Amino acid sequence: MAATRTIWEILWDYDPNALVVLDKELRIKIINPAFIKLFNIGNAESILGQKIEDFFLDTSLFERVKEKNEIIRNHRVYFAKYGVTASVVIFPILEVDMIAAIIIDITSEIEKEEKHRKIRLKAAEQVQEVVENQMKVAQEIASILGETVAETKAQLIKLKEIISQE
Template identity: 40%
Template sequence: MSGAQRKSLWELLWDYDPNGLIVLDRDMNVQIVNPAFCRMFGVEADAILDQPAEQILDDVDEFRRAWQRDEVVPSRERHYAQHGVYVRKVLFPIHDQQIIACIMVDLTHEQQQREELQRLKRETAKQINEVVDNQMKVAQEIAGLLGETTAETKVSMLRLLQMIEQGTV
């Protein structure tokens, strides 16, 4: 495979990678984004290239730390609420090229499923609590009625015993 073929293969992979890829320069300006990143964040590449990354990512402190410390920032999850996207990202500086690269795996669907599951759990627990409360209320009402009828029976039996003892029966 020739060098040109390898380069076009890498460009093809870049375009088809389902992960969002963004590259910043050391001044935290966007240098490159792939189509997956643009889809995730709802932007056009031309609109953000050479622009401060803070415009799209809000906070680039992690990028700055990765650059200053010359270290890979391992997998971290982040919610970009203004774009409605939840990602797991890895940052790594490439000092000889004067860039910081970031790979973002879109976890939005999984996060939405987790939130829906939590909502269902809360709703189910609430319904179970309501059912138990209703059962307790009914049990108390039944116990009250049984108590009343038992008391009435006792009073009637005591009267009957009194009458038997007095010989009126």
């Protein structure tokens, strides 16, 4: 049996991205193992024939592809129910009047970006805190220096008066 499988069938099974093919009514016709894993589906047969809106709450992109034969590239979608952020490519398969979608899980990349953003924000806050502390110290030093200069001036004036009286 394995010898009769084409490279495309093997690729379909091994592609790490979730793949789905829909009919013109936007019903699921075919999914790959990565789709099953990404959406935590018990078995493929249980969702075949279901509307894609069960996974994509907003089906407007699929409608656009269906109506205009447009290709949607790198559209970011958040699947709240599954805690997954994905980059989605949706395109028509004109020869069979179907629509295909490639769903690339970018959740870990988004989490890394968010982690780096938080680190940068914290670093900026720490820099601001250091600058504010340095300004406060500089103002305190200037204040003390001003008092010292004023006291020194007063003492020197007194000393000058004492010397000039003699």
